Amino acid sequence: MNLFRYFQDSVAVALGELVAEGALPAGLDASRIAVEPPRDPSHGDISTNAAMVLSKPAGVKPRDLADKFAVKLRAHPEVTGVEVAGPGFINLRIRDSFWQARLADILRAGRSYGDSTAGGGKPVNIEYVSANPTGPLHVGHGRGAVVGDALAGLLNKAGFKVCREYYINDAGAQVDVLARSTHLRYREALGETVGDIPEGYYPGEYLKDVGRALAERDGPKWLGTPEAEWLATVRQFAIDALMIGIKEDLGALGIRHDLFSSERKLVEAGAIQAPLEALTSAGLIYEGVLEPPKGKLPDDWEPRPQTLFKSTEFGDDVDRPLKKSDGAWTYFAADIAYHLDKYRRGYAEMIDVWGADHGGYVKRMQAAVKALTEGKGALDVKLCQLVNLFDGGVPVRMSKRAGTFVTLRDVVDEVGKDVFRFMMLIRKNDQALDFDFAKVTEQSKDNPVFYVQYAHARATSVLRHAAEQFPAAELTSEALAGAVLNRLTDPAEISLIKILASWPRLVESAAEAHEPHRIAFYLQEVAAGFHGLWNKGKEDATLRFILSDDTEMTRARLALVQGVAHVIASGLIVFGVEPVEEMR
């Protein structure tokens, strides 16, 4: 239950009554009415701008209108107080029993609390990672992987039907380079001395294994033969081998895509033709010559006629080429076909997670999606900024050449998948992120992963202790839902329940905004509320969760503790992070 929706309905009912009574004209636009928590909790539990939004079209002063609403809302059974404040805000105070009932909701729902039907089962495609199969994943890929995966988890919780997809760029020049580099290592594996890896080849050590595996499978078959004979075979062999490695790296992070789509297969199946024809008949493709780029001119720039897509008609800055000068399709052309393919598979809503260095590519891709789907398809692109690695405050310098390149796997093996995942979600995706090996493994409040995990562990620990002390009491989540929850009256207890009860709304708004990081901040808020409450028991023994002489109160408090554990677990699960029961 999103309780703000619940009260939004109450406001709508009040509006209807006022209209029926002739106090307000009919046909007012209610869409801008917001029902939300006030920024300042001292203003109440629920706040609405209804009077201010309706004031002008209704021709009534906002404060006067608010007073009319206040009369109606005061009659609401859950409302204990209504105040009109400031320019015309209507603030509601909700009775404790309402919040206590929400805690019971949480206990009955367990970790699925916050599951929403807001998405209505609508299919959403999230394409993330999609790293070129030319080497192991690095930390930047890891951020995109986690952001994409958490977003998928979030949308899934919000009621969308999510497809997690990986686009394999296995066509194009870079995989030919991969094939040649692998062939070199293959020759090396068969006893040749290759010396330094020449320019234009991938130097990575990881290709030695691939070359050796190829030598084991095919023997000397590809020695001394012209490139044209072995290129395709070696290429596919290397791509397959590297994709296995990439999937292992992702697996270590707990990420499994539903679908891997191959660019090469798409191109070979002739999928590029259809969208191009559609664009051509729409008059969006032409042969033309682009203006030279302003500013620094590339050395070899010369005007050339090209096949161009009129992306400027859809908000792009310049039209974009679809064919290279040798007649081959550009990556963009294949990507157009790929996005149309996703759309045809039923995904009108698409999300791509890219590195920030692809920022210049967003507009043209969105232009293409708009053009090909007649505006019915929507593409959102989440750009992930850099991850800066530190160790104890000292930047970790990375150089492929010096062999100090840090792979995603290195980091995950060092700090664990849960720490890595949480840390990747602690910043907005378009914000650069510092990752300090020393800090993220530290067990202190400075470390948000620890802080949140500890709250969950502490909650489950309290429940364990209680089970020992009250062997006869029914302490399952379902049983605690039936505890005498109106004994929870301490302001700190009620305020913690209010935080927990805002989880469904947070899920919906974070999902709508495609912003999983909001969950990280929310979980820290829950953890802080819980740690604070726990500590009150230190100062005032009557506020402890476990009171050996009062089973009824203990059960009510344990209900709250269990609720905290459920909500934290629910959030961590969206992130793909395991809620721990004990800190080790």
Add this chain to the structure above:
RNA sequence: GUGCCCUUAGCUCAGUUGGAUAGAGCAGCCGCCUUCUAAGCGGCAGGUCACUGGUUCGAAUCCAGUAGGGCACGCCA
């Protein structure tokens, strides 16, 4: 030169899609452990939301411009 992103407390960052007196954490200062895990908690102090205009009941948020930082800029992906 153009486009996109960013600029909020000493530092790192949130800011619920335009709401009320702009919030956390760290660092600083002051307190709190014979106790359910102190691996923690409470309090104080800290602000020209880069700057200038505009839009309106109301702007950190939207628009225009200025300054600074990052990324990208035909046949790479």
